[in-house]
Amino acid sequence: MPHVHAPGLVLQFDPQTLLSQGATCSWKDEPELSAQQYYVCIDANAKDALWVPLFAGPGVGRKGIAVAAKSGHPRWTRSSSFYHSGQLCRIAHKAAQRAAEKAYDDSTPKAPNRMAPAQLPKRDEFPADAGFHPMEGNVGVR
Numbered sequence: 001m002p003h004v005h006a007p008g009l010v011l012q013f014d015p016q017t018l019l020s021q022g023a024t025c026s027w028k029d030e031p032e033l034s035a036q037q038y039y040v041c042i043d044a045n046a047k048d049a050l051w052v053p054l055f056a057g058p059g060v061g062r063k064g065i066a067v068a069a070k071s072g073h074p075r076w077t078r079s080s081s082f083y084h085s086g087q088l089c090r091i092a093h094k095a096a097q098r099a100a101e102k103a104y105d106d107s108t109p110k111a112p113n114r115m116a117p118a119q120l121p122k123r124d125e126f127p128a129d130a131g132f133h134p135m136e137g138n139v140g141v142r
Contacts, residue, residue, distance in 0.1 A: 005049045005093050007120055009041045010076060010113035013051075013091075014102035018135055021095030025135045026088045026127040036103045038081065039089065040115050043123055048092045052121055054081045061086065065119065072113030073106045088126040089135065 015033040039051040055062060062082035070077040091099070107113040 004109070005041055005044045005096060007041055007043060008114045008117050010038055010054075010070075010072065010115055011041075011096065011100045011107065012036045012103040012105040013039050013096065013099035015099075015135070017099040017102045018089070018091060018095060020136075021092065021098060023089055023091045023095055023099075023135045024132040025090075026131050027086055028133070038076065038079075038113075039091075040083070040120065042088075042120055042126075044093075048090055049096065050123070050126075051089045051091050051096070052083045052126070053087055053089065054083055056080055056082075058082055059084070063121075065115065069116040069119035070114070071116075072111060075106055076113040083121055085121065085125040086127065088132075090129075090132055 014035060015037055016035075033053060038054040040054060041049050041051055043050040054065070056079060058064070059082065062084050065081040065083065067077065067080075070081070105113075
């Protein structure tokens, strides 16, 4: 049974699957994503959701996520996480499901990886919907 894509859900996605499934993003020519990249959902509707890529290390413009805000699998809860407010993805639910399967996401619907609602990045921190374009050709994969 697949996850219900709702704010606070954290999944690992395979970026190559996102590229081939038509996901869109708010940036060009950066960042380089890893084959098992964590993403947190910050908004969802019946068709798709907004997902923020998370990074294991700090970087220019990245904000940290408190360990206390995390719940779920130890691989998620024990790792450090950072996000950049210029980086947001719009991903169809079916594409998210396929990308999570391909990345061997270790959460389950009964024991999901989550981020506390009060700690979620706010939508208004990120670029507007008009700034989205296809990930294909704009994202590097390690």
